[in-house]
Amino acid sequence: MNSKELDFLISALTKHNPFMKTKSFMDWFFSRQQAHKFHIEQIPFEKLEDWSFEPSTGNLTHASGKFFFIEGIWVETNVGRISQWSQPIMNQPEIGILGILAKKFDGILYFLMQAKMEPGNINLVQLAPTVQATRSNYTRVHKGGTPPYLNYFLDKSKSTILVDSLQSEQGARFLRKRNRNIIIETSKEVPVLDDYCWLTLGQIHKLIQYDNIINMDARTVLSCIPFAAPELQNMGVSELLPTVKKLGTVDMSYVRCDFDEFQTKLFTSATATNEGIYDSDTIISWLTELKVYYELNTERIPLKFVKNWHKTDYQILHDEGKYFAVIAVAVQADNREVASWTQPLMKPQESGIVAYLVRNINGVLHFLVQAKVEAGNFDVVEMAPTVQCVTGNYKDEKPENLPPFLEYVSNVPPEQVRFSTFQSEEGGRFFQEENKNMLIELGDDFPVKVPDNYIWMTMGQIKNFIRYNNFFNVEGRCLLSCFGFM
Amino acid sequence: MNSKELDFLISALTKHNPFMKTKSFMDWFFSRQQAHKFHIEQIPFEKLEDWSFEPSTGNLTHASGKFFFIEGIWVETNVGRISQWSQPIMNQPEIGILGILAKKFDGILYFLMQAKMEPGNINLVQLAPTVQATRSNYTRVHKGGTPPYLNYFLDKSKSTILVDSLQSEQGARFLRKRNRNIIIETSKEVPVLDDYCWLTLGQIHKLIQYDNIINMDARTVLSCIPFAAPELQNMGVSELLPTVKKLGTVDMSYVRCDFDEFQTKLFTSATATNEGIYDSDTIISWLTELKVYYELNTERIPLKFVKNWHKTDYQILHDEGKYFAVIAVAVQADNREVASWTQPLMKPQESGIVAYLVRNINGVLHFLVQAKVEAGNFDVVEMAPTVQCVTGNYKDEKPENLPPFLEYVSNVPPEQVRFSTFQSEEGGRFFQEENKNMLIELGDDFPVKVPDNYIWMTMGQIKNFIRYNNFFNVEGRCLLSCFGFM
Numbered sequence: 021m022n023s024k025e026l027d028f029l030i031s032a033l034t035k036h037n038p039f040m041k042t043k044s045f046m047d048w049f050f051s052r053q054q055a056h057k058f059h060i061e062q063i064p065f066e067k068l069e070d071w072s073f074e075p076s077t078g079n080l081t082h083a084s085g086k087f088f089f090i091e092g093i094w095v096e097t098n099v100g101r102i103s104q105w106s107q108p109i110m111n112q113p114e115i116g117i118l119g120i121l122a123k124k125f126d127g128i129l130y131f132l133m134q135a136k137m138e139p140g141n142i143n144l145v146q147l148a149p150t151v152q153a154t155r156s157n158y159t160r161v162h163k164g165g166t167p168p169y170l171n172y173f174l175d176k177s178k179s180t181i182l183v184d185s186l187q188s189e190q191g192a193r194f195l196r197k198r199n200r201n202i203i204i205e206t207s208k209e210v211p212v213l214d215d216y217c218w219l220t221l222g223q224i225h226k227l228i229q230y231d232n233i234i235n236m237d238a239r240t241v242l243s244c245i246p247f248a249a250p251e252l253q254n255m256g257v258s259e260l261l262p263t264v265k266k267l268g269t270v271d272m273s274y275v276r277c278d279f280d281e282f283q284t285k286l287f288t289s290a291t292a293t294n295e296g297i298y299d300s301d302t303i304i305s306w307l308t309e310l311k312v313y314y315e316l317n318t319e320r321i322p323l324k325f326v327k328n329w330h331k332t333d334y335q336i337l338h339d340e341g342k343y344f345a346v347i348a349v350a351v352q353a354d355n356r357e358v359a360s361w362t363q364p365l366m367k368p369q370e371s372g373i374v375a376y377l378v379r380n381i382n383g384v385l386h387f388l389v390q391a392k393v394e395a396g397n398f399d400v401v402e403m404a405p406t407v408q409c410v411t412g413n414y415k416d417e418k419p420e421n422l423p424p425f426l427e428y429v430s431n432v433p434p435e436q437v438r439f440s441t442f443q444s445e446e447g448g449r450f451f452q453e454e455n456k457n458m459l460i461e462l463g464d465d466f467p468v469k470v471p472d473n474y475i476w477m478t479m480g481q482i483k484n485f486i487r488y489n490n491f492f493n494v495e496g497r498c499l500l501s502c503f504g505f506m
Numbered sequence: 507m508n509s510k511e512l513d514f515l516i517s518a519l520t521k522h523n524p525f526m527k528t529k530s531f532m533d534w535f536f537s538r539q540q541a542h543k544f545h546i547e548q549i550p551f552e553k554l555e556d557w558s559f560e561p562s563t564g565n566l567t568h569a570s571g572k573f574f575f576i577e578g579i580w581v582e583t584n585v586g587r588i589s590q591w592s593q594p595i596m597n598q599p600e601i602g603i604l605g606i607l608a609k610k611f612d613g614i615l616y617f618l619m620q621a622k623m624e625p626g627n628i629n630l631v632q633l634a635p636t637v638q639a640t641r642s643n644y645t646r647v648h649k650g651g652t653p654p655y656l657n658y659f660l661d662k663s664k665s666t667i668l669v670d671s672l673q674s675e676q677g678a679r680f681l682r683k684r685n686r687n688i689i690i691e692t693s694k695e696v697p698v699l700d701d702y703c704w705l706t707l708g709q710i711h712k713l714i715q716y717d718n719i720i721n722m723d724a725r726t727v728l729s730c731i732p733f734a735a736p737e738l739q740n741m742g743v744s745e746l747l748p749t750v751k752k753l754g755t756v757d758m759s760y761v762r763c764d765f766d767e768f769q770t771k772l773f774t775s776a777t778a779t780n781e782g783i784y785d786s787d788t789i790i791s792w793l794t795e796l797k798v799y800y801e802l803n804t805e806r807i808p809l810k811f812v813k814n815w816h817k818t819d820y821q822i823l824h825d826e827g828k829y830f831a832v833i834a835v836a837v838q839a840d841n842r843e844v845a846s847w848t849q850p851l852m853k854p855q856e857s858g859i860v861a862y863l864v865r866n867i868n869g870v871l872h873f874l875v876q877a878k879v880e881a882g883n884f885d886v887v888e889m890a891p892t893v894q895c896v897t898g899n900y901k902d903e904k905p906e907n908l909p910p911f912l913e914y915v916s917n918v919p920p921e922q923v924r925f926s927t928f929q930s931e932e933g934g935r936f937f938q939e940e941n942k943n944m945l946i947e948l949g950d951d952f953p954v955k956v957p958d959n960y961i962w963m964t965m966g967q968i969k970n971f972i973r974y975n976n977f978f979n980v981e982g983r984c985l986l987s988c989f990g991f992m
Contacts, residue, residue: 186797186798200798304671304973304974305667308671399884399976
């Protein structure tokens with residue numbers, strides 16, 4: 021039997037799909053967008069149903085006490101140029117499920133993906149995991165139906181768990197929020213409902229090359245997929261691909277091996293866990309040192325005590341119009357568990373950028389990883405992309421005040437850009453928030469020596485840290501999911 | 507060059523020590539106990555210097571705002587028979603250093619251990635890491651001298667970091683406290699002060715077989731030491747020891763290989779990372795499921811709002827005399843950074859027991875590990891010994907209400923007991939608190955199927971999880987440190 025890593029690899033190398041050809045996907049996807057009528061409208065807070073501002077705290081909460089609520093935090097830190105501030109934040113203490121159902125057909129792993137509407141989505145419908153369920157969803161607080169396929173994740177008999185870990189979400193917007201990222205391979209029959217389709221990992225990776233198709237929830241789950249198959253350990257670069265073909269226990273005629281030079285580098289980095297210039301203990305020690313040195317004190321406070329923010333009829337916003345605003349929307353849809361509802365969303369005030377810089381070190385592609393402090397982090401510091409910032413915040417800054425590598429990324433020659441698309445944040449919480457996602461290959465003249473809170477890792481090493489919870493932030497994970505050999 | 511794991515293994519197999527023979531150690535240790543005059547006295551709270559109860563909260567705090575303070579928590583959980591309670595707790599937000607300095611002499615690793623007085627210690631002096639320093643220590647809040655050897659840990663040039671991770675402390679007594687557990691191998695000259703001595707790992711493991719010699723801080727650091735040398739991977743049991751002797755690049759004539767049958771099992775389990783019946787992804791998934799299911803809501807509250815506890819002149823205690831009491835002591839010593847001081851301590855009301863059950867599965871010794879919820883845990887659940895409880899709390903309980911395996915451990919036939927000693931909790935915070943530490947070998951008829959919150963792991967797997975922070979609680983780690991092949 022293949023290891024699960026080899027099963028993932030083979031699926032990633034497969035674009036043949038008898039259920040859904042890659043070139044038919046877009047037609048199907050647009051047809052799903054057209055199949056339902058959705059209407060989203062920004063409304064004043066007073067038109068929110070079941071949501072209200074608590075008189076004693078000013079917090080924006082749901083009448084059930086479930087879902088999430090918006091409160092304030094007061095933050096004190098020794099990192100960065102602002103040492104104290106307060107801000108609104110989303111608090112969602114329940115752990116939800118982001119689950120993808122997988123199944124083998126003719127020995128190849130397929131993933132059941134969902135065309136899903138979320139009120140904050142750009143284009144409204146994006147491709148999502150099989151199941152996105154908060155605990156409120158599956159305990160049916162909103163009195164709607166149970167989300168389809170949820171039972172495969174609640175009763176795991178006849179199933180193999182391929183991926184299953186708790187992963188954090190945006191530390192700048194959520195207070196210590198985490199979701200369970202899970203992929204289950206089932207041997208049960210799986211009926212395919214209208215808004216769902218089976219795709220190989222190779223097809224999904226192809227679709228991530230387009231703007232705003234694969235939603236954030238899908239990207240974070242995909243980022244947890246390991247490729248470092250034990251069968252390939254201690255193998256030279258040139259042997260890797262032929263060995264995958266040889267080891268595959270199924271019809272391998274559709275497995276694509278026409279990698280260009282950079283794709284080969286990505287593939288090699290993804291399967292490299294012991295070839296990094298720093299071993300995992302050294303990386304843990306680096307992070308330990310930073311966690312000891314960095315101070316982050318985040319205290320929950322009532323929303324009404326947040327300073328330098330104010331509320332209008334339609335939004336809660338920063339006095340200088342920075343960062344984000346809390347708004348309210350009304351949603352009308354016909355294919356959700358509930359046909360219409362109202363809810364708050366967070367709307368970004370500026371666009372952002374996330375980018376990994378990569379370079380060859382000792383024959384293996386290394387990613388430049390940043391240790392980043394964010395107020396809502398579960399444990400002070402998480403590993404993040406080389407660059408992760410809201411560019412608008414820095415538009416009038418002198419170069420020396422910019423975050424490291426931002427200027428480099430902003431002025432990089434096009435021939436070094438290996439990936440550049442726009443990807444969306446979670447449309448159930450964020451309103452039309454998209455960030456530029458980039459992968460930039462550095463020349464061998466780029467210095468290996470980097471600032472103290474940066475370190476070089478292979479993709480295989482990053483994947484290994486992702487397994488152990490709370491090491492990589494959601495931006496670092498989702499960006500990585502875009503580089504599945506492309 | 508040996509891997510660091512092989513260096514640790516060789517030191518663990520070495521009892522020869524030109525600096526300090528094992529049989530001379532006790533004489534030296536008692537001489538250090540006699541060398542200084544210590545006097546500890548319980549005092550009423552009003553005689554505390556620099557410590558006082560804050561009028562608005564009732565919290566017991568130090569005038570500097572540093573060290574630690576005692577406040578209250580309010581706890582709500584769906585685990586166990588009590589679903590809500592409040593209690594006093596120690597809050598020590600700063601991350602301290604527990605550091606052991608190591609150095610090779612003639613190719614063998616030695617560890618610089620300290621005979622250290624702590625006011626709560628049984629016998630007052632126990633063997634401690636080279637350095638135990640809170641951030642208040644090394645920023646000199648108490649205006650004393652810098653702890654000896656601290657500079658080796660602040661300036662790590664000419665040093666190799668062997669172990670370096672953040673590890674939790676007692677979740678029932680501390681609110682999310684963590685310390686940096688670090689072992690550094692230096693190539694610098696190291697002068698040996700009066701209260702310090704070089705010991706091999708084999709010698710330290712021998713001393714742990716005695717009651718209350720090796721303090722908790724030393725045991726937690728020792729628990730982080732990995733033995734799964736890459737040089738020994740995929741090796742059969744019978745080859746392991748001869749291979750260590752063959753690979754050792756130093757004079758191996760003092761390496762002990764006279765293991766009995768059980769010691770051989772421990773050694774094999776410690777070097778086994780891929781031979782467990784569950785792989786690490788399965789273990790992570792098991793823990794993920796429990797973290798989703800278990801609810802733990804811990805809120806900080808003023809000490810004066812804690813219910814069912816009351817304060818006398820001399821202690822803060824539970825109305826039924828259960829759990830622990832907060833007391834105050836005055837200390838007079840001549841070899842500490844400060845010659846005399848007063849401080850609060852926590853005093854246990856009952857004795858406790860920690861025990862691992864182990865059994866052979868597929869030819870490798872597996873430890874039965876519990877997922878345990880404790881109010882002060884950083885992340886709801888941590889892995890813990892098979893049995894970890896205050897036995898006094900259950901003395902009048904019916905068997906069906908006892909924690910799993912407690913009755914088994916209490917009535918186990920002596921021939922199954924492989925280890926049974928008393929070990930102390932940290933004497934800087936706890937007053938004469940000792941727990942019975944046990945290792946019990948099960949027969950092959952003991953069921954492999956166990957309750958949902960238990961799982962079987964090899965010692966090598968446990969060591970691997972310890973590397974990644976916040977997986978194993980301090981009781982689970984410290985108990986493991988006692989089984990260094992014995």
